[in-house]
Amino acid sequence: MERPTLIVSLFTVVCAAVTPARADEAVYGPAAPPGVQGKLYQVSRRWEVGVAFGASLNTSLVDQYGGILSISYHPNEWIDAGLDVLANRTGVSSLSGQIRDRLPSRTNPGTGQPNTGDEIAGADQMRGGALVMARIAPIYGKLNLAAELPVHFQVFLLGGAGAAEFKHESVNLCATPGDGPCAPGDYQTTTSLKPVGEVGGGLRFYLGQHFSLRTEVRAFLYPATVLRGADLTEPGSGTSARYLGLITTLGLGASAFF
Amino acid sequence: MRLLLAVVLLAPAALAQEDREVQRVHVVERRPFSEANRAELTLFGLGQVNPHFTVHAGVGVELSYHLRENLAALVSVSYNAVAHQSALTEELAAKVDQQPLAASALLLEADALAGLELMPIYGKISLFDRTILRLGLYVNAGLGVAKTRLQLRPSDAVGGRSFGDTGYRPEAGLGLGARIFAGERFTFRLELRDRVYSAYVSKVNGCSAQDARAIRGSGSGATGLTPGCSPSSFGGSEEEMKSGAGSAAIQLGDPSSSVINNIAFQGGVSWLF
Numbered sequence: 380m381e382r383p384t385l386i387v388s389l390f391t392v393v394c395a396a397v398t399p400a401r402a403d404e405a406v407y408g409p410a411a412p413p414g415v416q417g418k419l420y421q422v423s424r425r426w427e428v429g430v431a432f433g434a435s436l437n438t439s440l441v442d443q444y445g446g447i448l449s450i451s452y453h454p455n456e457w458i459d460a461g462l463d464v465l466a467n468r469t470g471v472s473s474l475s476g477q478i479r480d481r482l483p484s485r486t487n488p489g490t491g492q493p494n495t496g497d498e499i500a501g502a503d504q505m506r507g508g509a510l511v512m513a514r515i516a517p518i519y520g521k522l523n524l525a526a527e528l529p530v531h532f533q534v535f536l537l538g539g540a541g542a543a544e545f546k547h548e549s550v551n552l553c554a555t556p557g558d559g560p561c562a563p564g565d566y567q568t569t570t571s572l573k574p575v576g577e578v579g580g581g582l583r584f585y586l587g588q589h590f591s592l593r594t595e596v597r598a599f600l601y602p603a604t605v606l607r608g609a610d611l612t613e614p615g616s617g618t619s620a621r622y623l624g625l626i627t628t629l630g631l632g633a634s635a636f637f
Numbered sequence: 638m639r640l641l642l643a644v645v646l647l648a649p650a651a652l653a654q655e656d657r658e659v660q661r662v663h664v665v666e667r668r669p670f671s672e673a674n675r676a677e678l679t680l681f682g683l684g685q686v687n688p689h690f691t692v693h694a695g696v697g698v699e700l701s702y703h704l705r706e707n708l709a710a711l712v713s714v715s716y717n718a719v720a721h722q723s724a725l726t727e728e729l730a731a732k733v734d735q736q737p738l739a740a741s742a743l744l745l746e747a748d749a750l751a752g753l754e755l756m757p758i759y760g761k762i763s764l765f766d767r768t769i770l771r772l773g774l775y776v777n778a779g780l781g782v783a784k785t786r787l788q789l790r791p792s793d794a795v796g797g798r799s800f801g802d803t804g805y806r807p808e809a810g811l812g813l814g815a816r817i818f819a820g821e822r823f824t825f826r827l828e829l830r831d832r833v834y835s836a837y838v839s840k841v842n843g844c845s846a847q848d849a850r851a852i853r854g855s856g857s858g859a860t861g862l863t864p865g866c867s868p869s870s871f872g873g874s875e876e877e878m879k880s881g882a883g884s885a886a887i888q889l890g891d892p893s894s895s896v897i898n899n900i901a902f903q904g905g906v907s908w909l910f
Contacts, residue, residue: 418766439689439725457765483734497732501725520762520772534762551733 418519419531420585422453422636427461431595431632438626440475440502440550443467447597447630449512460513463539463577469504475550479561482551485611486558493558493612499550500605505626508543508575516583531585535595536578543575543601558612567614576600583634591634599626668771670821672703672909679826681905683715686829690726690742693899694719701754709754711777713810720744720786721798727791739888740836740895743803744786748832750810752779762817771818776811783808783834787841789871789884796877801841801870801885808834816907824907829900837894842870844882846889852882 428450435443445468451461478499486493518534548568553561581595603624609617678700685693697715704710722742729735736742756775763769783806790799814828841849844866851859852868856875859868871881 436686437688478729478733478735481733481735499725499728499732517765518762519766520760522758522760522772522774524758530760 418456419521420588420591421456422459423455425453426637427451427453427459427634428637429593429632429634431593431630433595433597433628433630433632436596436627436629438472438501440472440478440499441469441504442472443469443504443626443628445469447632449634451512451514456519457516458513459516460511463510463512463541464508465505465510465543466507467505469506469546471502471548471550475502478550479566482560484558485553485560491558493610495608495617496551496611498552498606498609498617500603500622501624502548502550503601503603503624503626504546504548505575505599505601506544506546508541510539510541510543510575510577512537512539512577533583533585534580535583536580537595537597538579539577541575541577542572543599544570545573545601546570547604549606552606552609552611552614554614556613573601581630589636591636593632593634595630595632597628597630599628600624601626671706672709673706675703675909677701677703677709677824677907677909679905679907681715681826681828681903683717683830683901683903685899686902687898687900688723690723690737691744691899692719692721692723693717693745693901697903697905699905707756707773709756710752711754711779712749712751713779714747714749716747717745720746721800722788722791727793730791731793736888738891738893738895739787739838740893741897742788743834743836743838743895743897744788744800745832745834745897745899746784746786748781748783748808748810748834750779750781750808750832752777752781752810754812756816773816773818774814775816776813777830778812779810781808781810782806783832785834785836787838787885787888789841789881789888794880796872799872799877799881801881802843803838803841806834806836808832812903814903822909824909826903826905826907828903828905830903832899832901834897834899835894836897837892838889839892840866841885841889842866844870844885846886846892849882849886849889853879853886 431447445466447463447465449461449463451459453459514535514537516533516535520532522530524530549566552567554565554567577597577599579595579597581593583591583593585591601624603622604619606617607620681697683695683697695715695717697713699711699713701709701711726737726742754775754777756773758774760772761769762772785803785806786800787803788798789801792798810830810832812828812830814826817825819825845863848862848866851862852871856878857868868878871878
């Protein structure tokens with residue numbers, strides 16, 4: 380009777396000892412294939428509200444700083460769609476000021492006849508707008524900073540369409556008729572609402588289940604116009620020529636998920 | 638005795654159950670391959686991302702040797718097939734008779750750099766939760782030489798754009814990028830590289846401002862030129878010589894110096910061997 384009892388006791392102890400290991404397996408499910416792990420931060424069926432502050436990169440004649448408020452819904456892990464509302468503080472750049480300081484005469488000094496000239500392009504100021512936007516985020520990644528700090532990130536591309544208000548302040552065409560130099564601030568200025576498209580891309584760094592930081596580059600495309608063959612002494616003269624305007628911005632921001 | 642044995646065996650299991658919530662397990666996964674002691678040849682396409690007065694685009698080749706897993710020595714050369722003044726610069730000249738200082742519009746035709754690369758951060762990315770790729774973030778720095786030139790005629794001039802040689806300048810490069818390993822031998826690279834070079838412009842095609850003025854006035858018949866300065870370097874015809882030298886005379890007339898940051902986005906593929 381002694382020997383069978385010892386075997387049974389040991390069997391019982393071993394069974395009890397391995398129970399936690401089996402319980403772990405039951406908690407975490409079947410083993411994943413090597414190298415494939417689920418996302419730590421998941422965004423499916425969640426709303427995202429984000430704010431990004433940015434500055435224009437390619438507008439030499441204009442200074443533009445502002446922000447974008449984004450609200451979007453993530454139906455799955457890779458796509459979200461929503462609304463972008465943007466507002467910018469804009470003004471002419473110091474380069475524009477230097478150009479204005481040395482503008483050629485509005486009349487021919489020899490004959491007194493009015494000179495004609497073309498307006499310098501690229502002076503549009505995008506002051507505010509709203510766009511319907513969609514993002515696709517096909518790449519999810521993880522980095523280890525200093526070996527102990529895992530950083531989860533996502534790469535996204537975005538596109539959208541909407542309308543924006545543009546202020547156009549000419550760099551070289553005066554607003555007041557005359558043959559003298561333009562007075563400070565006296566340049567042809569118009570404000571208009573134009574259709575706008577946007578494309579861009581960026582990175583999102585997760586800070587937890589509810590917050591992330593993001594950095595992004597956006598290119599805004601819009602129908603722009605410039606005056607050609609304008610009589611420099613007569614505001615409003617010249618013919619309007621169209622071209623595709625481009626304003627590129629670099630933004631840094633944060634998002635919250637609900 | 639049996640009771641003691643049972644307690645000894647069960648106690649760790651019970652403790653494990655209790656402490657499971659606070660345990661941290663570091664899983665050390667062996668990397669599938671190593672870059673150490675291997676060379677890497679990269680072919681880049683590049684484009685300037687801060688085009689203010691200039692536009693640059695071209696190709697580059699980089700040869701690097703990975704001394705360690707995260708440290709490499711590199712040599713790179715690049716050639717900008719597109720290196721000319723920006724639309725804004727040409728527009729200013731055409732519409733308001735203004736142009737930037739010669740130093741600000743100095744063009745980078747080609748360069749060579751030698752330096753080191755450090756890749757301290759590794760990670761993984763998944764594409765649509767399917768393909769898993771390894772990723773490395775790196776910084777590099779190097780010193781070298783830049784071949785520069787100056788644009789003399791705009792694109793809408795008769796005969797199109799023309800350029801004058803402004804010689805070699807010392808250059809420094811600073812890069813920040815990502816290397817995505819598509820396999821043991823192929824990688825994709827994305828990099829932002831700042832090429833910094835000095836831009837003191839005193840001669841074009843070996844000619845000073847005084848030489849250029851003489852050629853503008855007399856064409857091929859100009860005399861008293863500095864040794865190394867030839868009117869024919871500005872063009873084949875008398876008209877081309879005079880107009881090219883005239884532009885050089887204007888740009889050299891106001892001596893200028895600057896340090897130019899030419900920031901380019903580079904994308905390329907690498908072969909590890």
